[in-house]
Structures are given as structure tokens and as C-alpha cells.
Amino acid sequence: MAGQATVTDVHPLDDDELHALDAYWRAANYLSVGQLYLLDNPLLREPLRVEHLKPRLLGHWGTTPGLNFVYAHLNRMIRRRDRNVMYVIGPGHGGPGLLANSWLEGTYSEAYPAVGQDEEGMRRLFREFSFPGGMPSHVAAETPGSIHEGGELGYSLAHAYGAVLDNPDLLVACVIGDGEAETGPLATSWHINKFLNPATDGAVLPILHLNGYKIDNPAVLARIPREELDALLRGCGYVPYYVDGDEPATMHREMAATIDRIMGEIDVIQHSAREGELTGRPQWPVLVLRTPKGWTGPIEVDGMPIEDTWRSHQIPLAEVRENAGHREQLESWLRSYRPAELFDERGAPRPELVAQVPAGGRRMGANPHANGGLLLKPLRLPDFREYASEVKKPGSTMSEPTRVLGRWLRDVMRANDDHRNFRLFGPDETASNRLDAVYDGTAKQWLGELRGTDENLARDGRVIEMLSEHVCQGLLEGYLLTGRHGLLSCYEAFIHIVDSMFNQHAKWLKTSKGLDWRRPVASLNYLLTSHVWRQDHNGFSHQDPGFIDHVMNKKAEIIRVYLPPDTNTLLSVADHCLRSRDYVNVVVAGKNRTPEWLDADEAVLHCARGAGIWEWASSDAGREPDVVMACAGDAPTLEVLAATSILRERLPELAVRVVNIVDLMRLQPASEHPHGMTDAEFDALFTTDRPVLLAYHGYPWLIHRLTYRRRNHRNIHVRGYKEEGTTTTPFDMVVRNDMDRFRLVIDVLDRVPQLGVPAAGLRQDMVDTRTRHDAWTRAHGDDLPEVRDWVWQS
Known part of the structure; x- marks a missing residue:
């Protein structure tokens, strides 16, 4: 970073810069409206007809012009200060705006070469938005420059702060919609500033965008007095700056000056921290931008107010194919941006628009941090x-x-x-x-x-x-x-x-x-x-x-x-x-x-297999098992091994195979998951016709879901958690859920046909031990000594 800036480092807009900045904003708005409505005739070279319009109108207009306004002014700041900036937007359906800006700056065409910066590329941009096989209506992975999935609200600010950790030169401008600001995750995220170190981390500029409405309700923060909102933000540790209005020229001038002041504040904080002059927690700036919802769109439709109301949230003119009046109004709306002044005969942005775009990787759509795999370094991992x-x-x-x-x-x-x-x-x-x-x-x-x-x-x-x-x-x-x-x-x-x-x-x-x-x-x-x-x-x-x-x-x-x-x-x-x-x-x-079951080398092999026979615990060597005792999870493994030890002692003639599962995905067929077993592998491990008792860490029915296609599924019996819990002893938890060693032994006796009558005494002992356990824990507050002190004996 260059030398210390000052908070008075403000560059007022001159008339030429104002004109160019406004032209860029108009172009982004035009492209955004075109995405909502147009299949063809992207430059309005002929009067708008029904066949030029999309059959299904999908998308959201209300937040988009405000997002475009912020993007234009961030571009100006980046060019003036050579700052490394990412743009994260929280408003759920601002997709048209981000796609419009990435097309204007050229990053969209770089990611999708078929959508060039010309008339045909513009037509494709419009056609693909919210269209089968096209682009989502919200910012998503397909959007150049994005790291934030905009389909769900609440997470934008946390994503922004996460991006700047250990990225000292990165600034993330994070637009928070006033609807999003009502969510619990976003309300909590205001406090992440208590964890941001200005000496080693980058900076986040939260931009609270108040346009007044959600889908059809007022937004809470847009309806409270400024002093109340100011107290809220200051109480969260921020210094609020305000830009409020609807007249474009005035708003451009105020926005440019305010962002200059904010960047001066950020520079001062970071410079002071990196020089060792800042020891306390800084108060970071936050920008509160208040604009009309649906700004620059239709003022009124069919006698109903649209701009600055909830009616502009999605599609302000919803019947343009059926209603000639709506179609005429749409054409007037599009022409109000004066597209002939913005795009040349080829349909490319005119030079004065291109001049508003930062160069190369400074374009927000091309910021390498937004495609983090480009920057990823492998971890150095100790052995x-x-x-x-x-x-x-x-x-x-x-x-x-x-x-x-x-x-x-x-x-x-x-x-x-x-x-x-x-x-x-x-x-x-x-x-x-x-x-x-x-x-x-x-x-x-x-x-x-x-x-x-x-x-x-x-x-x-x-x-x-x-x-x-x-x-x-x-x-x-x-x-x-x-x-x-x-x-x-x-x-x-x-x-x-x-x-x-x-x-x-x-x-x-x-x-x-x-x-x-x-x-x-x-x-x-x-x-x-x-x-x-x-x-x-x-x-x-x-x-x-x-x-x-x-x-x-x-x-x-x-x-x-x-x-x-x-x-x-x-x-x-x-x-x-x-x-x-x-x-x-x-x-x-x-x-x-x-207990520790495997040494390091055995653990590596077992994890590579994902699931395998523990021969040292099994008694089926050289012959077909009478029963397979399988386990997935540490507690289930302990109980299966303890049950196996009882069977080895009391029924030494019984052939027991113990299978441990580390990688749960191994249970799925190979056709369903890359880690899944083939049927031949599964049959070799679990047999095709023998009882399989599987003790599982979670809810039992998941195992049945993973194995229902397997040949031996009818013989798979699963024990796991079945919503029986309380404050109790560790072993009582498995007893309550019928996953304990004694219950598992009973399951074996009940499912191996030849064990019925000869094993009646063992079955009774297991039932009695469970009863004795229940009485013991309630009398002593601890597990039975024979359980608590049990150790595997090979």
C-alpha cells in the first residue's frame, strides 16, 4: 500500500466524469432490463414486438439498479486508487446486475467466449438469463467474480470477512440488502469486526442498501429513524456514512465523495496498524445507501405506483406479451437509457464506457481471489x-x-x-x-x-x-x-x-x-x-x-x-x-x-480400503462366517468388539467375521458413488446369505438406504441411534438405543438359525446382564465394572 492517506482525500466529480459514470450506470441498467425481458432485438433497432419477448418473465428488478450504481462507483475507486476489490452482494436476486457489469467489463465474454461484446453477444446474454440451460436469476458459481451464492439470504457479510482474513491487500465491498439484514446470520455477522486484524487482514466495506421493501413487506431497517439505525451500527463498532436520494446527478456526486472519504478512513486504519501505531480495535466504516426500489424503472403501471414500492421487486411489467400498453411502456423504459449513446453499431460498449472499467485483474469480475483455486497453495502437512x-x-x-x-x-x-x-x-x-x-x-x-x-x-x-x-x-x-x-x-x-x-x-x-x-x-x-x-x-x-x-x-x-x-x-x-x-x-x-485398535501402518491401509475385515477380531479364518458383525463409528466399534469377545468365549465354534467401516460411502454401489463397492466386493465382504449385524453411529435407516440394492440386504440388521437419550452413563446410552454388546449378542442368537436352543442359557445371561446394568447405574451412577473396565483379549 502507498503512504498514509487522509480522510480528506476526496476527488469531486467533474462534469465529464459525472457524464461517463452515469452512462456506465445506464448501460448496466439497460442490460439488466434486457435480461429480464428480451429474446431478440437487443439494441431496439426496430419497434418492440411480441416475438422479441421471453415467454416466461423470471428475475428481479427492484434491487438491481442500486447494485449497478455501487458497481459503477467501485470501478471508479479501483481505477483511482489501484485497489484490489471483490464485490459480494447479499440481495438474493441481483443476478441481472452482476451479469450486466461482467459483460460490460469483458469478464463474462472471457468466461463464456460465445457471448461476445457485440450485438449477438448481447442477444445471447439476454436470452440465457433465467432461461432453460442458461444462467440463474441470482449470483451463483456461474457468475464471474463471485464467491457468494445469492439464492439464500444471510451469509454475505460472513463470506466477505472470511475472504479478507490473511489477505492484507484485499478489500471486499459487501452489499447487504435490507431484507437480508433481518436474518439471524447477518445480524450476528456485524460483530465479526471484533476479529479482523488490520495489520494482517484485508478490509470489508459493508454497504447496507436500504430500498425499503422485501417481496411485499416493508424492510425493518428501512423504516426506523436514522438516529436509531445510527445507534445500532455504532453499537456494533462501525462509523456510518450515508448516501440518500433519487436524483442521479446528485447521488453520483455524493456517492463518489463518500466512497473517497471511506477509503481514506480504511487506509488510515490499515497504515496505522501496519506501522504499529494502532493498538486498540478500530471502528471500521459502513456505508448506508438509500435508493428507491426499482430506481429508474416504471413509476406507475395501470394506475398503481411501482418505483419505490414493493411492486418493483420482481417484474414491474408482467403482461408485456398480452398487453400492448405494457409492451409500449417496456419499450419506453428501455429507450429511456438511450442505448444508442451507450453501444456502437456493432453493439459493443462505447469507449467512454470502457474507460470506466479497471484494467485486467483489477476488474471485479476477474479478481483472482474470486476464483480461489488460481491462488491455492498445497498445505505443508507433517507426517x-x-x-x-x-x-x-x-x-x-x-x-x-x-x-x-x-x-x-x-x-x-x-x-x-x-x-x-x-x-x-x-x-x-x-x-x-x-x-x-x-x-x-x-x-x-x-x-x-x-x-x-x-x-x-x-x-x-x-x-x-x-x-x-x-x-x-x-x-x-x-x-x-x-x-x-x-x-x-x-x-x-x-x-x-x-x-x-x-x-x-x-x-x-x-x-x-x-x-x-x-x-x-x-x-x-x-x-x-x-x-x-x-x-x-x-x-x-x-x-x-x-x-x-x-x-x-x-x-x-x-x-x-x-x-x-x-x-x-x-x-x-x-x-x-x-x-x-x-x-x-x-x-x-x-x-x-x-481404545486404540490399529497401529499407524494398519490405520493407513484400513482407511485406504474404507471398509475391511479385522482378522484379528474375527474367528472365521478359512471358512464361511456364520455371522458378520459390522461397525461404523467409535462407539459402535467398541460394542461390536465386546460382543464378539463374548461370542468367542461362550460360543467358540461360531465363525464370526468383524468388518469395520471408516468411509460410509463404501456401502453405496459403485454406480452411485466414486467410493462405492461393486456388488462383487460387497458380497465378498458381507456374504450373500449370512446374517449381518451392523452397529452404526447414526440413525439406522440410512444404512438401509445405502444398501437396499445389495443382494444380501434382507439379512442386514442395523442398530443405531433411535432418539433415546438423557443425562446418563456412557454405556447406558447404548443400552437405551439397543446398540449395546449384550443386545448385539442376543441379535446374533436370534439370527443364526443353529444357535437357537443350544444358546438359550447365553441369551438369558445377556438379558439378565442388561437388567442388572439398569439397576446398577441407578444405584451407583456409573457403569457396571465389567463394562467400564473391559479390555479386548485376543
Whole structure:
């Protein structure tokens, strides 16, 4: 950055610049209206006829002229200051505006060469918008310069802040619609400024766009007095600047001067911080822009007011094919922008418009941060085997898997410190999830007030904790989509809070994979711990493994779900996930002390297989098994092995095969998922006709959904979580859900035909032990000693 700027660094618009700026804005508005309505006749070279119009009018006008206005003025600022700027818009359906601007600046044609900057290209731009096989009505992965899926409201500001973390030269201008401002995630996101370090991070310019209405209701923040809005924004730590009006020339002059002042403030903050002169938390500027909804559109239609009302939200003239009056009004509206002054005979933008566009990568549609795979550097990952637990005999030692993982993540932080391209996010749970070893390598980033009792807080930390799952995921998404790496750690039950955010990111990844100009980005990695089977102390409210079910609805090429059974498999899975690209990886692992089953080399092989026979636990060597005991998850693995040990002791003649599943996707057919097993592989592992008892971490019916096509599906019996929870002991949780070792033994006795009468005594013992367990836990508040102290004996 150049030398220190001043807040008086304002360049008033002269008449020529005002004329050119307004012409650019008119061109963007014309192109936006054309996308909503026109199939043909893009330059209105002939009178508008029915055949020139789209049969279905889809899209939104109301927010678009305001978005175009901001884009034009950001272009001016970029050209004057040579700033690196991304544009994130929160209003849900501003697609026409962003496509119009990217076409004007040439980035649309670079991404889609068939849509050139000429009359035919303009016709294609219009035709493809909200048209079968064309472009979405909202900003999406297909939109050059975008990282934010505009279909759902609430996440724009978190994405913007995530983008500027560790990007000191980047400015993200984030337009927040007044409807979006009513959502919970956005309301929370105002407070991310408490985590932004002006010395090492970039800057976000929030632009609260008040145009008064949502679909057909007033917007809350647009209807409160300015002093109340001012108090709200200042209370969130911002300095508000206001631009308010509807007369274009006056608005252009005010907007240009205000953005100059704001950029001066940002420059002062960053310069002072980077020179070591700023020690407290800065108050960043926020721009409040108030414009009419549907600005420059029809004032009135059929005697009803349109501009500056909710009626301009979508299609102001909805009957242009059937109603000649509406058609004439549309033609007048389009011609009001004077297209002949804006585009030459070829249909290309005239030189004075082109002169408004920044050069090369400074164009917001071409900003490389908005195509983060272009900037992505592979992580330097320490060899996880060096952190692995020594396992001389299965089950002979115990450890806390996530605590060991934390030591590896600490060194991932250290190994990539010079790139500053890896962060850990979580809602107040890093230490609770036993990942606190990372604090030996970094701290939690925090620019708020510090007190003597605080621990692990610093201005330049690489961990961000905020008790909002929405904000944590939004920051991570913004960080990933601009070319970095990260991990979100969360209690399993509460990751549901971001179900919808996950949806949007998965859709983004699916779409971006089909765009040859989009480059792969680092995967979004979830570590879900404090899981259902060890939330016995917090109780029923904290017991829910259903996020896996939600994730499994998405496209197979995007989704991966891992259930490592012990510490070393967790390390192997984590290493794999941080190396991967363009996935959503869900890893569910415990934080409590659990037995260690596999050494490092065995863990690597097992994770590579995804699912496999544990021969050391099985008793079917050289013959067909009588029963397959399968498990997926750490608690199910423990119970299956304990049940197997009972069967080995009491029924030594029984041939038991133990199968452990790390990669849940392996259960799907190979035709449905890249990780899926062929039928031959599945049959070899699970047999074609023997009983299969599968203890699963989550809701049982998901396993049936994954395996219903398999030849032996009729013999697969699944035990898992069935909404039976409370504050109780760890083992009582599995008993309540019928996934305990004694219940599993009973299941074997009930499903292996030859065991019926001869095993009656064992069955009775299992029933009695469950009864004894119930009485013991209620008398002693702990598990039966034979359960609590059980160790695998080979």
C-alpha cells in the first residue's frame, strides 16, 4: 500500500466524469432490463414486438439498479486508487446486475467466449438469463467474480470477512440488502469486526442498501429513524456514512465523495496498524445507501405506483406479451437509457464506457481471489505417523483421538505459518473438543477488550471462535473460496444449525465443477465431535447424529463421510481430507478416551480400503462366517468388539467375521458413488446369505438406504441411534438405543438359525446382564465394572 492517506482525500466529480459514470450506470441498467425481458432485438433497432419477448418473465428488478450504481462507483475507486476489490452482494436476486457489469467489463465474454461484446453477444446474454440451460436469476458459481451464492439470504457479510482474513491487500465491498439484514446470520455477522486484524487482514466495506421493501413487506431497517439505525451500527463498532436520494446527478456526486472519504478512513486504519501505531480495535466504516426500489424503472403501471414500492421487486411489467400498453411502456423504459449513446453499431460498449472499467485483474469480475483455486497453495502437512499412538496389541492402550489430532493440527499451523493459509474455526469449542494443543502454535484471534484472566487470545491468531455456527461456517467458506484451507470443529448435535449453509456450499461446488474456468478449491472439512454417544453428561438436547443423513442427500461427487474408529485412523483421515479438493468432508470422531485398535501402518491401509475385515477380531479364518458383525463409528466399534469377545468365549465354534467401516460411502454401489463397492466386493465382504449385524453411529435407516440394492440386504440388521437419550452413563446410552454388546449378542442368537436352543442359557445371561446394568447405574451412577473396565483379549 502507498503512504498514509487522509480522510480528506476526496476527488469531486467533474462534469465529464459525472457524464461517463452515469452512462456506465445506464448501460448496466439497460442490460439488466434486457435480461429480464428480451429474446431478440437487443439494441431496439426496430419497434418492440411480441416475438422479441421471453415467454416466461423470471428475475428481479427492484434491487438491481442500486447494485449497478455501487458497481459503477467501485470501478471508479479501483481505477483511482489501484485497489484490489471483490464485490459480494447479499440481495438474493441481483443476478441481472452482476451479469450486466461482467459483460460490460469483458469478464463474462472471457468466461463464456460465445457471448461476445457485440450485438449477438448481447442477444445471447439476454436470452440465457433465467432461461432453460442458461444462467440463474441470482449470483451463483456461474457468475464471474463471485464467491457468494445469492439464492439464500444471510451469509454475505460472513463470506466477505472470511475472504479478507490473511489477505492484507484485499478489500471486499459487501452489499447487504435490507431484507437480508433481518436474518439471524447477518445480524450476528456485524460483530465479526471484533476479529479482523488490520495489520494482517484485508478490509470489508459493508454497504447496507436500504430500498425499503422485501417481496411485499416493508424492510425493518428501512423504516426506523436514522438516529436509531445510527445507534445500532455504532453499537456494533462501525462509523456510518450515508448516501440518500433519487436524483442521479446528485447521488453520483455524493456517492463518489463518500466512497473517497471511506477509503481514506480504511487506509488510515490499515497504515496505522501496519506501522504499529494502532493498538486498540478500530471502528471500521459502513456505508448506508438509500435508493428507491426499482430506481429508474416504471413509476406507475395501470394506475398503481411501482418505483419505490414493493411492486418493483420482481417484474414491474408482467403482461408485456398480452398487453400492448405494457409492451409500449417496456419499450419506453428501455429507450429511456438511450442505448444508442451507450453501444456502437456493432453493439459493443462505447469507449467512454470502457474507460470506466479497471484494467485486467483489477476488474471485479476477474479478481483472482474470486476464483480461489488460481491462488491455492498445497498445505505443508507433517507426517501424521509421527503423531500416531503406539499400538502393540489391539485395545491395549487408550487415548483421546481429538487431543492427538490437535497436536498434529498445531504443527500444520506452524508448517504453513509463512503462507498464512490455514485456519481453524469453531463456536467456542476448540478446547472443549480437545484440540487445544493448537494454542501452542497459534492463538485465538481477538481484537476486543483483553483482561488479565484471558488465555490464548491475540490479535494475530489463526483460530477464530465465535458462538455462531453460521458465522464460523461463513468465514470458512469465504476463506476456502478465496484460495486457502481450513477446518470447522463443532459439537455434532449443533452442526444442524448450518444445514442450509451446507446445502448452498455443496450446490456451489457441484456447479463449479462443471465450469472449466473455475479452479478446484480446498475442501470444506467438518470435524464433528462431542458426539451423540458421549454426550451423556449434557443429555438429550446434545444427542443428534442426523447431520450425516442431511449430507447424504447431496451429489455423490461432492460428499464424503468418515467414521474413524480410533486415534490413528482419525489422523489418517484428517491428512486425507486436508489434501482433498472440491469436497465436503464430514469426519465424526470422539474426544473421550477410547481404545486404540490399529497401529499407524494398519490405520493407513484400513482407511485406504474404507471398509475391511479385522482378522484379528474375527474367528472365521478359512471358512464361511456364520455371522458378520459390522461397525461404523467409535462407539459402535467398541460394542461390536465386546460382543464378539463374548461370542468367542461362550460360543467358540461360531465363525464370526468383524468388518469395520471408516468411509460410509463404501456401502453405496459403485454406480452411485466414486467410493462405492461393486456388488462383487460387497458380497465378498458381507456374504450373500449370512446374517449381518451392523452397529452404526447414526440413525439406522440410512444404512438401509445405502444398501437396499445389495443382494444380501434382507439379512442386514442395523442398530443405531433411535432418539433415546438423557443425562446418563456412557454405556447406558447404548443400552437405551439397543446398540449395546449384550443386545448385539442376543441379535446374533436370534439370527443364526443353529444357535437357537443350544444358546438359550447365553441369551438369558445377556438379558439378565442388561437388567442388572439398569439397576446398577441407578444405584451407583456409573457403569457396571465389567463394562467400564473391559479390555479386548485376543
